[in-house]
Amino acid sequence: MQNIFLINGDITKASVDAIVNAANTRMLGGGGVDGAIHRAAGPELLKACYEVKKVDGKRCPFGDARITSAGNLDARYVIHTVGPIYDKFAHPEEVLASAYRRSLDLALKNDCKSVALPAISCGIYGYPPQEAAQVALEVCRRKEYQSLTMTFYLFGEEMLAIWQSAFNKAE
Structure with a gap:
């Protein structure tokens, strides 16, 4: 798993081709990672999100992904x-x-080589981090994603330790 990295860091500081945002279905910002990304990216990101067409009142349904420009992010x-x-x-x-x-597929489709990822659903959505780490790492280890450099930006030493444990078990 040479292409998967785990760090305790701020995803908004990542210098990558694509930053994955743990968004809500409206895609207009929120709390946690979503709010931090929107604040760091500035108004251009919100404008880009408004341009994404709604389907049944949602810009992005659960389990799906959408891509926009990155505003002021690197x-x-x-x-x-x-x-x-x-x-x-x-x-x-x-x-x-x-x-x-869906996120990694969009990254590949848009010629990305490096992706920053959060612990999706581990905040207010209540997903147990141990289980989330297993699911995330299982997906990221798939053969079709071997060309991507994927860095998980995890918030705090405790979250990093949980993900590191799952990562070590998967090797």
Whole structure:
């Protein structure tokens, strides 16, 4: 897994082709990672999000992803994805895996080589970090993503330790 890295850091400082945003279905900013990315990117990102067409009132459904320009971030793109609200889905692991897959597929489709990823759904959406790490790393290890350099930006030493444990078990 030479192409997957874990750090305790601020995803808004990543210098990559694409930053994955743990968004909500409206894609207009929010709390946690989503709010931080929108604040750092500035008004250009919000404008780009408004340009994404709504389908059934949602710019990005659960388990899906959309790509926009990155505003003031040191990235070409922001890939917005919506993970599951853990206790609202019968099979949250399927929705979370889909969110990561769809994000990485968009990165490849847009000729990205490097991607910064958050711990999707591990904040207010309540996904247990140990389970989320297993799902995320399983997706990222897939053969079709070996050309990508993927760096998980994890908030705090505790979250980093949880993901590092899952990473070590997967090797």
